[in-house]
Amino acid sequence: MKLLAEILGMTNFCNLRCTYCDWKMRPIERLSDEGRSAAAARLRRIGDIVAADYPSVVFVEYSGGEPFVYPAIVESLLDTFPDHWVRISTNGTLIRPQHIAKLAGRKAYLAMSLDGHTQRANLPRFGESAALLARVSDTLSALLAAGVPTMLLCTLNQANIDGFPAFVDHLSATYPAAIRDGLLMLPAHCVSEYEKENGKPTITQAYSFLTYVLTRGPESPLIAPIWPHYVRLAEFIIATTCKAYRESGREDALPPAWRARYPQNGSFARSCFLHDWQVCFHFLDDAIAGDGSYRSWGCGMRGVGDLGLYQIDKKESVAAHRQSVRAGSPSFPAAHPTGRKCPLLEDCLVDWNAIDMIFAGDITLESAREWSVMFRDPAIGDAVRLAQAEYSGQAA
Numbered sequence: 001m002k003l004l005a006e007i008l009g010m011t012n013f014c015n016l017r018c019t020y021c022d023w024k025m026r027p028i029e030r031l032s033d034e035g036r037s038a039a040a041a042r043l044r045r046i047g048d049i050v051a052a053d054y055p056s057v058v059f060v061e062y063s064g065g066e067p068f069v070y071p072a073i074v075e076s077l078l079d080t081f082p083d084h085w086v087r088i089s090t091n092g093t094l095i096r097p098q099h100i101a102k103l104a105g106r107k108a109y110l111a112m113s114l115d116g117h118t119q120r121a122n123l124p125r126f127g128e129s130a131a132l133l134a135r136v137s138d139t140l141s142a143l144l145a146a147g148v149p150t151m152l153l154c155t156l157n158q159a160n161i162d163g164f165p166a167f168v169d170h171l172s173a174t175y176p177a178a179i180r181d182g183l184l185m186l187p188a189h190c191v192s193e194y195e196k197e198n199g200k201p202t203i204t205q206a207y208s209f210l211t212y213v214l215t216r217g218p219e220s221p222l223i224a225p226i227w228p229h230y231v232r233l234a235e236f237i238i239a240t241t242c243k244a245y246r247e248s249g250r251e252d253a254l255p256p257a258w259r260a261r262y263p264q265n266g267s268f269a270r271s272c273f274l275h276d277w278q279v280c281f282h283f284l285d286d287a288i289a290g291d292g293s294y295r296s297w298g299c300g301m302r303g304v305g306d307l308g309l310y311q312i313d314k315k316e317s318v319a320a321h322r323q324s325v326r327a328g329s330p331s332f333p334a335a336h337p338t339g340r341k342c343p344l345l346e347d348c349l350v351d352w353n354a355i356d357m358i359f360a361g362d363i364t365l366e367s368a369r370e371w372s373v374m375f376r377d378p379a380i381g382d383a384v385r386l387a388q389a390e391y392s393g394q395a396a
C-alpha cells in the first residue's frame, strides 16, 4: 500500500554548505522560464500518476537541495497536490513572509532542519553565523504564528546530543500552544552511515540520552506522544555506537553490559515498513527542470533497492516504472512486501520512523493525533487504520 510519494528536485542547489551534506553542490543559477514550466508540467505529471496508480497516497514529500532556492517549483508542487499533506524539507533560511502566506491554511507542512537552539548545536549547518540561526528561529516563530505545521528535523550527533534536553525544554517553554495544537513536532533522528564523518555520539553520551528518554521523555509534550520512536532512537544510537567502537578497535571502552547486549553489529529487534508505503521520483541535479529523467528506489530515503532510471515525459517509461514498483527489487521483493528486512536496517533511522511506527501500530492513532494536527485529518486517520491493519503484528 502506497501512502507517500517522495519527490527530489534541484538536488545540487542549496545556499548552505553543511559539513555533513553528501550532495555535490553547484552554484545557484536562475531558473529559466522554460525550466520553470517544465518543472511545473512534470509535477502535474506526477500528480496524474499518483492519482491513477497510487490512489492511497496521502503524503507527498519534496526536497532538494534547498527547495526555497526555487520557490516557483514549491508553488507548482502545492498547486499540484491541494488534497495531500505536502511536506517540504527545508533548511529554513530562505523562507520569507510571502512563502508562509502560501503555506498557511492548507494541507502542507515544513520539515525544517534545526539541530538545537544554540550556535554550537548548529555548527555543522550555520558555522559561526549567528544571523542564520536567528533567521531560522524567527521563521519558526512566524510559521507557528501563521498556523503552518512545522516538523523540526534534529539530527543527533556528538556535538548536539548533550544539549538535546535543553532544546526540548526551550521549545516547550517557547511554544506551548503550538505543541498542544499539534503544530510543532520534533521526531529527532540520527544518521549513522553517510559517507562523511558525522560525529557519532560517545557511549557515555548515548547512555545519557537513553536515560533522558526513559526518565524525562514521558513527561515531555514533544516526546511523550511518540515515545516509542524515542526509545527506538536511543537504542539505535547505543547499538550503532557500540558497532563504531568495535570497528575502530575501541571495544574495551564499552561497558561490559553493552558489549554483551550488542555483540556483533548494530542490530536490535526492529522493523521498518517505509519501503512498502512509499514510491519515489528522484530527479537528480536539475533534471526536473531539464531532461526529465528520474531514478526510483524501493526505499528512496537511503537509496536502497534500485528500480532504475526513467523518463517522466515518456508514457512507456512511466509504465515501466509502475511495473518495476509492482515487481519490487532484490532488496524488497514483491513476494515479501513486508516480510523482508531492509538491508540497511542496522544503519538507518530517519525521522519518518515516527510515522512508520504509527502506521505499524507501535504508536496509537490517539497518540498520533495528540502529536500532530495532520493525524486529526479524517483522511489521514483512515490511512492509519488501513496501514495498521496491514502492518500490525508483522514487526521483526
Ligand code: SF4
Residues within 6 Å of the ligand: 014, 015, 016, 017, 018, 020, 021, 022, 023, 064, 065, 066, 090, 091
Ligand atoms: S541544507 Fe541540506 S542540502 Fe543544503 S547543504 Fe545542508 S544538508 Fe545539504
Ligand code: SF4
Residues within 6 Å of the ligand: 272, 273, 274, 275, 299, 300, 301, 302, 303, 304, 342, 343, 344, 345, 348, 349, 350
Ligand atoms: S531502514 Fe532506512 S533504508 Fe531501510 S526501509 Fe527503512 S527508511 Fe528505508
